[in-house]
Amino acid sequence: MKAVHFGAGNIGRGFVGLILHRAGYEVVFADVNASLIDALAAADSYVVHEVGEQGSTETVTGFRAINSATHEEAVVAEIATADVVTCAVGPTVLRFIAPVIARGLAARSSALPPVTVMACENAINATDALKAEITSALVPDVSALSRAVFANTAVDRIVPNQAPDAGLDVTVEDFFEWAIESGPFDAAVPDIPDAHFVPDLAPYIERKLFTVNTGHATLAYAAWVEGASTLSEALAVPSVFAAVKGVLQETKALLVAKHEFDPATQEAYLEKNLIRFANPYLTDTPERVGRQPLRKLSRHERFIGPAAELAERGLPFTALLTAVADALRFDPASDPQSAELATLLGTLSAEEFTAQVTGLEESHPLFPHVVSTVAAVQSAR
Numbered sequence: 248m249k250a251v252h253f254g255a256g257n258i259g260r261g262f263v264g265l266i267l268h269r270a271g272y273e274v275v276f277a278d279v280n281a282s283l284i285d286a287l288a289a290a291d292s293y294v295v296h297e298v299g300e301q302g303s304t305e306t307v308t309g310f311r312a313i314n315s316a317t318h319e320e321a322v323v324a325e326i327a328t329a330d331v332v333t334c335a336v337g338p339t340v341l342r343f344i345a346p347v348i349a350r351g352l353a354a355r356s357s358a359l360p361p362v363t364v365m366a367c368e369n370a371i372n373a374t375d376a377l378k379a380e381i382t383s384a385l386v387p388d389v390s391a392l393s394r395a396v397f398a399n400t401a402v403d404r405i406v407p408n409q410a411p412d413a414g415l416d417v418t419v420e421d422f423f424e425w426a427i428e429s430g431p432f433d434a435a436v437p438d439i440p441d442a443h444f445v446p447d448l449a450p451y452i453e454r455k456l457f458t459v460n461t462g463h464a465t466l467a468y469a470a471w472v473e474g475a476s477t478l479s480e481a482l483a484v485p486s487v488f489a490a491v492k493g494v495l496q497e498t499k500a501l502l503v504a505k506h507e508f509d510p511a512t513q514e515a516y517l518e519k520n521l522i523r524f525a526n527p528y529l530t531d532t533p534e535r536v537g538r539q540p541l542r543k544l545s546r547h548e549r550f551i552g553p554a555a556e557l558a559e560r561g562l563p564f565t566a567l568l569t570a571v572a573d574a575l576r577f578d579p580a581s582d583p584q585s586a587e588l589a590t591l592l593g594t595l596s597a598e599e600f601t602a603q604v605t606g607l608e609e610s611h612p613l614f615p616h617v618v619s620t621v622a623a624v625q626s627a628r
């Protein structure tokens with residue numbers, strides 16, 4: 248079995264590549280980072296260090312690596328004969344890899360079984376977004392779409408940026424979860440024993456994004472405001488801990504009301520995540536977890552997504568607004584989106600900023616609350 252995986256970064260090597268290798272796939276990594284691809288192509292193996300209470304070490308072998316910027320034809324040929332295509336490149340990069348996948352599908356023999364395509368990004372229904380981009384790339388002849396099965400997934404494992412001297416090895420937390428929707432598969436689901444296949448992915452992806460990622464981003468932005476250099480250091484500050492716990496209680500209320508999760512089970516889930524965020528064996532930073540604040544402040548993302556639904560249901564969302572206020576203060580020099588955010592804050596009215604950045608409609612019950620939050624941050628600058 249062969250898998251082509253776009254994005255040989257933290258989650259690519261430390262999660263998707265590892266799990267597919269364990270499942271018996273030969274993994275072909277495709278990435279535009281020349282030094283990373285050269286190192287992978289020259290290596291026989293890399294090591295994944297799983298750290299935490301259940302720490303262990305695992306070696307990944309049997310992979311190949313192709314530079315998709317300079318050797319697109321080779322990636323197209325691999326996709327034409329692959330069993331699985333995955334990606335972990337970031338939601339904003341899907342439109343760049345889609346034309347390559349489209350070409351791979353067009354080159355694929357219709358005699359082969361369809362290839363499974365799964366985007367492993369932190370976004371609701373990222374595979375649907377990838378499929379839409381692939382469709383655009385195939386227009387006007389979209390018949391090659393029938394040579395693929397597209398399945399949405401929810402992936403969860405904290406993989407921080409790696410130490411400069413780590414080489415290809417990756418240090419990851421010991422926890423992971425990979426949920427894949429089963430509906431798109433007619434007969435058999437792909438053979439990935441560490442993944443679980445579920446008929447309805449929505450509760451899983453929303454529980455993950457609105458608990459793990461909402462809490463994580465709240466922690467990152469509060470840590471940045473606090474001047475903390477690591478997330479575990481910030482979480483030890485009582486006011487930061489309270490801010491994170493506050494958003495998790497609000498999103499818990501939404502998840503329980505919307506998906507009928509058992510409240511005690513959801514409480515245990517959020518408590519487990521507080522422990523994950525404080526993992527003393529991992530060094531994770533506000534810069535990584537807060538990266539791309541404009542993406543994180545968008546309509547269906549980890550803050551505005553749940554806050555909007557809470558407002559619609561008449562449930563509290565004040566802790567989420569406080570997290571949004573902290574996000575507006577995120578300004579590391581390394582993050583181009585935070586510079587863009589600062590420019591927008593300085594040039595738009597609070598109403599214009601709210602409409603443009605969050606995508607909320609003026610008539611939405613959350614809109615005036617976000618406007619007030621933005622105005623307060625603007626007047627304090």
Ligand SMILES: NC(=O)c1ccc[n+]([C@@H]2O[C@H](COP(=O)([O-])OP(=O)(O)OC[C@H]3O[C@@H](n4cnc5c(N)ncnc54)[C@H](O)[C@@H]3O)[C@@H](O)[C@H]2O)c1
Pocket residue numbers: 253254255256257258259277278279280283315335336337338340343344367368369402403404405406407
């Ligand atoms: N790191 C985590 O803890 C984690 C966990 C779950 C999900 N995710 C999601 O996985 C995705 C990747 O995150 P990451 O932390 O691994 O980031 P990363 O920056 O470590 O890796 C991304 C990789 O994609 C590559 N890339 C960029 N443009 C490309 C292109 N056009 N073609 C091929 N490769 C390209 C980059 O060179 C890089 O190696 C994001 O959507 C993230 O939200 C991350």
Ligand SMILES: O=P(O)(O)OC[C@@H](O)[C@@H](O)[C@H](O)[C@H](O)CO
Pocket residue numbers: 369402403404405406459460463464535536537538539
């Ligand atoms: O990858 P992002 O930028 O969407 O979010 C940053 C982190 O919250 C994220 O990478 C988590 O570590 C991951 O989602 C845990 O499963």
